[in-house]
Structures are given as C-alpha cells and as structure tokens.
Amino acid sequence: MKSPSEQLSLLVRGTARVLGEDELLKKLQRGTPLRVKLGVDPTSPDLHLGHSVVLEKLRQFQELGHQAVLIIGDFTAQIGDPTGRSKTRPALSHEEILLNARTYTEQAFRILDHDRTEVVFNSEWFQKMTFSEVIQLNSRVTLQQMLQREDFKNRVARDQEVRLHEILYPIVQGWDSVVVRSDVELGGTDQLFNILVGRALQKTEGQEPQVVMCLPILEGLDGVQKMSKSLGNYVGITEEPEEMFGKLMSISDELMARYALLLLGREINPETHPMESKKQLAAALVARYHSADSAAAARANWELRFSKKDLDSAVLPEFPVTGRRDIVGAVVEVFQTVFNTSKSASDVRRLIQQGSVQLDGEKILDPRNEPDWKSGQVLKLDKKHSVRIS
C-alpha cells in the first residue's frame, strides 16, 4: 500500500483541476477506502476514448484500493445534461436508457475493476421522491447560482431558450453525491459546475464535502471539438483494431501529442519521426483495448495499405459480386453490407465522377460502367474503404 502522499501525487497527475486537494490528503490519511463517484449519462451506448480518460482515472483509484461508485444516470438522462449544449437535448425513453446503460457498463468494465465497483441507478432514489421533497431540494439553491453556469449564461445572452428542467439538472446530479456519500467525484472539466453543486449540497446535509477532480476533455479526431459520438469524431473503445488504428493515424501531429499525454500519460519524443510516434500511439491504444498481437497486425496491414499502397497483399473485407452488376449498384451495396453505411445512388455517382472509385487501381469515372468483375480484384471506394471481390 502506498503512503497517502504518494497516492495523492499519483492521483493528481493528469487532472485538469482539483478542488480540495488538502481535503483529499486528509481523506487518504484515514486509511479507509474512499468512495469515488462517477456519474454517467447513458444517452449513447458506446464508449469512446473521450470517456476513457476519466474511466482510467477511476481505475487508478481502484488500483490504490478505493471504491468506485458508478452512477448510471437513468433518471437524469431523461432530463438531458445541458452541458456544452446550445440546444435542449431530446429526452430519451426509459427503455432506451436502460439498454444503453447495459452496453455502457459492459464496455466500462473493459477498463474498470468489477470487484471494486458499485453500480447504482439514480432512478432508485429520484423515482421515489415526492413533489414536496423536490421543492425542498430546490429551495437549497438559488436561481442566481444556477445561472452562474456558463452554458445557461450563454444561452440567455444569445436569446436561446433554457428550459426549467435543465436548470434542475445540476441539482439532481448533486443530490446523487449526497445519496452515495461520495468522497471524491470525477468528471470532465465541463462537469465542474455540476460537481460543485454536489459539494454544496453535501455541506447542507452535514456531510463531509466531496473533492472535485476534473479531467481534461479529449478533443475529437478533428482536433477542435470535444470527442463525441454525435459529431462523429470519435474512436470507440470496442472498434476493430484496423479501424481504431486507421482513425488514430488520421489525426494531426498536434493532436497526437495531446492524445499521448491524456490517454497514455506520456510525452512524444521530439527525436522520433512524427509518423513513427503516431504509429506507436495508435498501436499502444489498440493493444490496450485488444491485444499486442492485433496491434502489430493492424500496424502491418496499415503500412501495406497506405504507406506502400499495396492493396493486393493487404487484408481486406471480401465482397461477392453475383453476375453482371453496374458500378453504382455494386458500390452502394458494398457500403451497405460491408461497411454498414447507407449512401444514396447520387452520392455514389458523385464519388465515381470525382475519381474516388477504383477497380484494381484503375479509376472508374463513368457511373454507367459495368465492369467485368473477377474474383480477387480490389475495389476501392474511397480513401478508407476497399474490398476484395470474391
């Protein structure tokens, strides 16, 4: 067991902001496991690298012997967290939320230690609350306090609507902390306000207030906006090795440094060629969520496909063409069946006219073309998608 001060320096590493660091030290000095809260909003079922930053921190707590309390915000999800939103979120049905929560926790346990995690649903206590209890809860905070929050302030300033239930969100999330008696709450920097409300509510309940620990927000693949599924700039932790590797290779050098720091906790060596560094980063992350072997394989295949442009020897998905088939129809079908992306015929026609579609390295520019399909040919759809005809 590490000493409290050793633990503290480990835990603080990589965080963006910690409020109550000396309180944390005191808590650690007691020697009993801390209750570390992480609230998740199961609005989307799949976890991506953005979520992993905070989950890895939680795991670090677990490795030091502390107790993780994972709160599934099945109740709060029905409100919709207004954080970072310029518009009101659509509410989800409870069934959808439970379904999401299930895959969410499954994926979270790829990172977290099952034995040291307590999973609770916040509908457990909120569903039972009576209206007078709700009002009482609301009486603990002021409108002005809630309006301090940047998202709300901005929306008000820009004449955009803020619905009352959204104002309630931080209060509701804060109450979770009281119920689970958390010692520390983790979250992204955008959660600072919500976590602080929890701290305030704990104080009014006579509890020892939780320590606020915010982790940096991971930018998405575009390097600008935060990683999120709805923006499509994410790398899911369950994605296939190839896919994960490819996505990571497409990031900018600047972003690479950031990813290395936030996801692996290491610096990029300036001596190394940036491309090599990027390959190492990508491989390390694939290895984390798959295996070292699949990381090596993904790297080898990527090099074949993209550096050497040797599509012939690369491992590609297969696609059977039955009989004569025009190019547009075939490409639409490949997108649909192999890559699970729907594209309209017009879209594909455009791709063809722009010279994206190639058969065995030959551009096919005429959408009316009906190629002589032979098995073993490589059909390239766009930069990232190619198949082998079987």
Place this chain on the structure above:
RNA sequence: GGGUAGAUUCCAGAGCGGUCAAAUGGGGCAGACUGUAAAUCUGCUGGUUAUACCUUCGAAGGUUCGAAUCCUUCUCUACCCA
C-alpha cells in the same frame, strides 16, 4: 394576460410571386499534394429508372397560370410590458 419579431436544406444565414433544389460562410466528402497527418488548391454537398422528373423552405388550408415568397388558421420560439 397585452404587444412585437421570428420558424429556410447538417449548422449559421440570405431569399420576400416566376430566372429557386434555393446566395454566402461553416461543417462534411472527393481529387491533387503529403507522412492516408496538418496546411494549401480544386470540385462536390436533397432524391431518382437523370440533358428530365420527383420531394423539400414549421403544419394545414387558400389566392394565383405560377408560392420559400401573398392571405387564413394552427403549432412552436424569443424579446418587451404586466
């Protein structure tokens, strides 16, 4: 409760009776370049059995040869007053 403004394609935002699938910017995609990076340049960005046709401009009706544009009702939003 009273008044005013407004709802346009992924987003922002023009258009205000025909030349509108709808300017411009952002985003996205493709091509060139490259380290499948970034930056840059160019093109594309509703659908289809594709030199034409079909469906879109909050919803439903109406006026008109013709409506995103005019009228009526409805729904929603913001602002001001209470």
